[in-house]
Amino acid sequence: MPSFTQFNPTRLRSYVFRLPLTTRLLLAAIVGLWIAAIPFPWIREAAALAPDKFDLTQMHRLNLFPLTHLGFFHMFFNIIAITPLLERFESEFGTIVTLSLFTGPFGLLPGGLYLILEKFILRGNTAVVGSSVWFFLLLSSEAIKTSKQNPSFNIGPYKIPTWTTPLFLILLTSALIPYVSFLGHLSGAAIGYLWGLGYIKFLVPHEKILRWVETKLNLLGRLPHYVSVDQKTYGRYGVLPTAGAGGAGGIPLVEEAELEEGLGVRGGEVGDGRGRRSGV
Template sequence: MPSLPQINPLRIRSYVFRLPLCTRLLLVIIVALWAATIPVDWLREWASLIPDKVGLTSMHRLNTFPLMHLNFLHMIFNIFALAPLLERFEAEFGTLVTLALFTGPFGLLPGGIYVLLEKYVLRSNTTVMGASVWVFLLLASEAMKTQKANPNFSIGPYKIPTWTTPLILVFIISFLVPNVSLVGHLCGLGIGYLWALGYIKFLVPHEKILRWVEGKLNLLGRLPHYVSVDQKTYGRYGVLPTAVPLSNVSRSPEPGQRLGP
């Protein structure tokens, strides 16, 4: 009889304490908002994305709907899916970029497209909420990176383009899981693909501005688990660092320092 996988609380605790600053901040907000809806039930309606209620005085919905969840299971599944993806994104692009994007364009763009499609194409008013829009956005970005190294994967005699993996997953989940928003997930995927292809990276502040803010406020020294512009794993937009011949590197008996969290 196969043994069940063992859950190691120490490894879970270690992983949680290694999460970078913006990732843990967004996860804490998600949990806090869910907890707040228990005594304050109207908060869920206030934060969710309802196409007919989006106007000049309620634009906050475009930023709050990924943070709000329908119930505990909805929240916990999205957290487990989001945490490793968001952690990897922050390690690559830095805390300031992650904070700017996930409190701004990465909510506004998929949310805005969803509202337009619902109101003017589908003629519907379906309410959506949940961080799954971010999950599929990040999955699309990761799939495009994997595409460069592994353009295809095989299923029997068929070769499937790697970039279609999250798209296939969206349709499978929509078929198997009730009450999920296919249109909302597709909007998240679309923004993720645009990000990975470089079409919307102009939305990120210039690196000189980010460096100035970090230095002026001494964010690296003041904030624990902060990922600076200079400590990203792969550079600003995933560019690998230039190789240096080993002969030109001074040897030291001290162990090297690992980049990133």
């Protein structure tokens, strides 16, 4: 692993400029919502996944809560965590698949699971925001992939299953970092395991359909940094095939302990005071 003294800003700049299209769009949406929430703090309240405020008229929360953050550092560390994993996912599955999943099922499924666990099992009312739900989803998917080649690793005399690595990280962050959402992270990891095991691959349209859409709309020619679903033919970036590095590391995210009183949140309490806003 290169040391800090070997850090090369040119390589970092090159990596950033090679990020694929959907990764760029999602990161831009995260930054854009954070900027918008500075003059309009009610945006965070409207996007938070709050069990007591959720009903069929509030379905937008399932799409917005991973993109919304409580402050600059919450947003910054989330971006650092998810960027290499998101870039790797898009490089493997393509731009269309990544866009459809992260604007749909990868928000709806972990968000819905969290609501069920929090509201109906624990009878709680903790509102959550933050894209670390995606970090644990992607990390769990990568853990399943890695476990097929390396089923376990040794720590002293103990043999640890590789697929359990995200669970240990969830426990560690919950124990060491205040105000993180254990259930939120666990919900993201659960969906990541299902994806990695192939149980929810049916959510993606057939590759022939995706290839037909790409050809019909000439997406490879029109969109820069577009990743084709048929990488064997077109290369990673379609018309301009290049190679890029992607990491699997990440940083667990934390929340701010308080929001402004104008949001009706004080001391980390939400709504009726029974719930605590968490960063996931």
